[in-house]
Amino acid sequence: MHDAHSAAPCPNHDATQPAVPATAPRQLFWRAQKNGALPLFFFGALHFGTPEMYPLPQIVEDAFSDCGVTAFETDLGTIASPAFHALMAKAGTMPEGHSLAGQLSADTWQGLCQRAQSLGYHDSTISRLRSWYCASLLTSSALQLSGMASQLGVDSYLFARAKAQDKIILCLEQPDEQLQLLSSINSASDDEFIQNTLAEIDNMPAFTQHMLQIWLRGDAAELAALISSGFEGNNALQKRMLQTRNRSWFQQLHAANHEGKAVLSVVGAGHLVGDNSLLEFFRHHGYDVAQL
DSSP states (O other), X not given: OOGGGOOOOOTTOOTTSOXXXXXXOOOSEEEEEOTTOOOEEEEXXXXXXXXXXXXXXXXXXXXXXXXXXXXXXXXXXXXXXXXXXXXXXXHTBOOTTOXXXXXSOHHHHHHHHHHXXXXXXXXXXXXXXXXXXXXXXXXXXXXXXXXXXXXXXXXXXXXXXXXXXXXXXXXXXXXXXXXXXXXXXXXXXXXXXXXXXHHHHHTHHHHHHHXXXXXXXXXXXXXXXXXXHHTTTOHXXXXXXXXXXXXXXXXHHHHHHHTTOOXXXXXXXXXXXXXXXXXXXXXXXXXXXXXX
């Protein structure tokens, strides 16, 4: 997938000190290292992407080539499979006799139908869906219409390359854990959740461009502010989606590093910035962490 975007590996490159030209722009890319052990590298991914994100920075290509282990949030091959999509659709469909319209106010249902139709979904298609699955389908469609493609997401791109090269892959969560997380995301009422989803879809073109520019210039501070504002007033959701998972991921990555492995982790960029980020757990455990 997109092999033309990959840079040739540097055969004599030292994994502990990736070469970075003095004039190189900053990336959402960090190194964590402790007591002279092999390093861990972290690359903040967008799960959807555009061609202008490629080729990847040489510093990322070097780490991908040199690290013995590449870590991802989950098994992205399984997540993309028809079997998993069928499982997700089953979990996201209401039982007979129930409808999404029955969970929403008349105004919210009407607004949802209008937005769904503009994205290619008929009322009858969404009427039996649970709110989280409906939101997932519509958001994915809106992302694609805004020019973002899932196959161009950095994690999908590097996962496919890692599989093709038979690299050791560490999946930090199982696909069923991701499905369980997704199905529990609407902590608010269905009506409020769908209203928030519709607002996000309306703002999708501007938001995706904002996120893309933050990613391209490696602006960790602005990304942290954006993530924080997205969870404002919902600490429980922030803890479930970020903090708890970051702690679990730290434990797995720390264990791999303790076993003498250099690891490149490619995870959602929002997990690497702000309070209780994955990198904060490494800092708190004595690792020297630096954005490269």
